[in-house]
Amino acid sequence: MSTVDPVAVRREEARRSAAPGREGAPLGFGTWAALAGYGGLWALCGFGAADAASYPVASAYLTEDRYPVNDTPAFLWALFGGLIAALVLGPSGPGRCPARRATHYGPLYAAGFAHLGGAAGLLYGARQRWVRPPREGEFVDAAGVVVGSWGGGPWIVWTAQWWVPALLLVVLVLRWVRAVRGHRARHRREARAWEVIRTGRRVSGEVTDVSGTGVERDGRPQLDVVVRFTDQEGRGRWVTKRAHFGADADGGRLPRAGDRAVVWFDPLAPGDQRAIPVALCDRRGDVEESLRRGELPYL
Structure with missing residues (x-):
């Protein structure tokens, strides 16, 4: 067994x-x-x-x-x-x-x-x-x-x-x-993301909007996921990430507004969306365990 x-x-x-x-x-x-x-x-x-x-x-x-x-x-x-x-x-x-x-x-x-x-x-x-x-x-x-x-x-x-x-x-x-x-x-983007994760600031975030792009690959729809977080000055910021998601492979359901997230950003460039890694907690499980395995969060 x-x-x-x-x-x-x-x-x-x-x-x-x-x-x-x-x-x-x-x-x-x-x-x-x-x-x-x-x-x-x-x-x-x-x-x-x-x-x-x-x-x-x-x-x-x-x-x-x-x-x-x-x-x-x-x-x-x-x-x-x-x-x-x-x-x-x-x-x-x-x-x-x-x-x-x-x-x-x-x-x-x-x-x-x-x-x-x-x-x-x-x-x-x-x-x-x-x-x-x-x-x-x-x-x-x-x-x-x-x-x-x-x-x-x-x-x-x-x-x-x-x-x-x-x-x-x-x-x-x-x-x-x-x-x-x-x-x-x-x-290069992955290397930059790891640099931000190691040296940048980590904050909690929340999914505020999820919209489809009309593109699908292998049955997995491509979605634009908007995540809100607060920078080091207490200012609210939004970052949009685009990726393909599959309910069966990614935690049982597609992302939706209200999902918790973890956001890393460079305090010197908090508006650089390309340098803001995002992990969707309700889909990635234990974020710390994923990082220990050398897996990047959802970018």
């Missing part, structure tokens, strides 16, 4: 996984295999898209007497099959890949495999299925006579087999750069 409440354990695990800035467990073999399969579906979709585009692409740089047969693309099933499978499986599987390093990185594991798979599928499909021009840069008829030179349009269309996959990779790199910057900004 277990001496630990399994419901409490599940709530604690869910709360830890949802806490901003917390590291997740290393990704296991099953997760990597699912991610690879997810990327493979997008590669299949990319290959099908390249095949479906072979006729309109060829009509841009070939003379009419060299057009390929305009039949139903042989790999049209790959385009729709890969796309539908990726869209259906993504939100329930690899698309919900847990964060290894903070909330900024988690979704990018699946996105990275999707971008890489799509780029590889497009490139390979174009190399295999597109009709190569007799001579790059010139229109050549079936008799082998040069009848004109390519303009910008044919060059753009023919080189799409390279620049479209490259564009997908550039977008992926930009997303990773944004994630890295977001993670570093989060790290």
Whole structure:
């Protein structure tokens, strides 16, 4: 017989996984295999898209007497099959890949495999299925006579087999750069919060207002929580914090007006909302125990 409440354990695990800035467990073999399969579906979709585009692409740089047969693309099933499978499986599987390093990185594991798979599928499909021009840069008829030179349009269309996959990779790199910057900004905010907790002033606070933003993530609504506290001069101040909350994982109910709170602030900058950590007592349990475990309060 277990001496630990399994419901409490599940709530604690869910709360830890949802806490901003917390590291997740290393990704296991099953997760990597699912991610690879997810990327493979997008590669299949990319290959099908390249095949479906072979006729309109060829009509841009070939003379009419060299057009390929305009039949139903042989790999049209790959385009729709890969796309539908990726869209259906993504939100329930690899698309919900847990964060290894903070909330900024988690979704990018699946996105990275999707971008890489799509780029590889497009490139390979174009190399295999597109009709190569007799001579790059010139229109050549079936008799082998040069009848004109390519303009910008044919060059753009023919080189799409390279620049479209490259564009997908550039977008992926930009997303990773944004994630890295977001993670570093989060790290700086956490470091500042710990500094205020250690050296600032601690006072009691009270939730005065809770409002929804209309945004929801994994069934957890995003809320704006307004907390009132009194600074060192006896002046009333209000701080607004925005976060996602889940009733099951965060103490049984959503925050509401009248909830008790603990507020830390820097006496030299009591109006700097970014440097005011807040703990909602009715949801975090023992605040002191949370701090001893190295867990930041709700920010």
